[in-house]
Amino acid sequence: MSSTNTYSLSGRKKMVSNKKLTWSERIYLVAIFKGMMVTLKHMFKKKVTISYPEQTRPFSPVYRGRHTLMRDDEGRERCTACGLCALSCPAEAITMKAAERKPEEKHLYREEKYAEIYEINMLRCIFCGLCEESCPKQAIYLTKSGEITKADITRENFIYGKDKLVMPLEAAIANTNKQNQA
Numbered sequence: 001m002s003s004t005n006t007y008s009l010s011g012r013k014k015m016v017s018n019k020k021l022t023w024s025e026r027i028y029l030v031a032i033f034k035g036m037m038v039t040l041k042h043m044f045k046k047k048v049t050i051s052y053p054e055q056t057r058p059f060s061p062v063y064r065g066r067h068t069l070m071r072d073d074e075g076r077e078r079c080t081a082c083g084l085c086a087l088s089c090p091a092e093a094i095t096m097k098a099a100e101r102k103p104e105e106k107h108l109y110r111e112e113k114y115a116e117i118y119e120i121n122m123l124r125c126i127f128c129g130l131c132e133e134s135c136p137k138q139a140i141y142l143t144k145s146g147e148i149t150k151a152d153i154t155r156e157n158f159i160y161g162k163d164k165l166v167m168p169l170e171a172a173i174a175n176t177n178k179q180n181q182a
């Protein structure tokens, strides 16, 4: 069996001894000089830090950000509260309550059944994207860039309801205009 004194997983282990320090070692000048050289070396290297939030880094093309509940071309909510996203969510982060659409609400909801309440607990979510993949109505998407879950100090504020999740109407109109022009 190898001795714990000689075996090193990283290969960087150094044996220390209790030998008395020499005069030059006791004044630490050499050690201070070596330390200063390390500092100087890093002063002229390219900085790896950025001044967030003034500066931001580009997001990865496969980045999955916070969720959006989509609207169709006419601005109606696509979600029909079928519950498939909640069933496929491995973190059990999604809850919803279904309601029946009234005749005068046809301009608001695309299907006869819609989500009266739709909530995602962002503290549970692992941004796996399974909710997006399981949705038969293309009603939920994880945004590709920029949209992050903001920091907060209370747990309740991490439960995102429809007020935060549903795509703003103006964005739906802009999308439709873009499609029409293409």
Ligand code: SF4
Residues within 6 Å of the ligand: 085, 088, 089, 090, 091, 092, 093, 094, 120, 124, 125, 126, 127, 128, 129, 130, 131, 132
């Ligand atoms: S991204 Fe994954 S963990 Fe988050 S709500 Fe969707 S299915 Fe659940």
Ligand code: SF4
Residues within 6 Å of the ligand: 078, 079, 080, 081, 082, 083, 084, 085, 086, 096, 115, 134, 135, 136, 137, 138, 139, 140
């Ligand atoms: S987001 Fe899609 S899968 Fe989830 S309840 Fe709505 S329609 Fe169903």
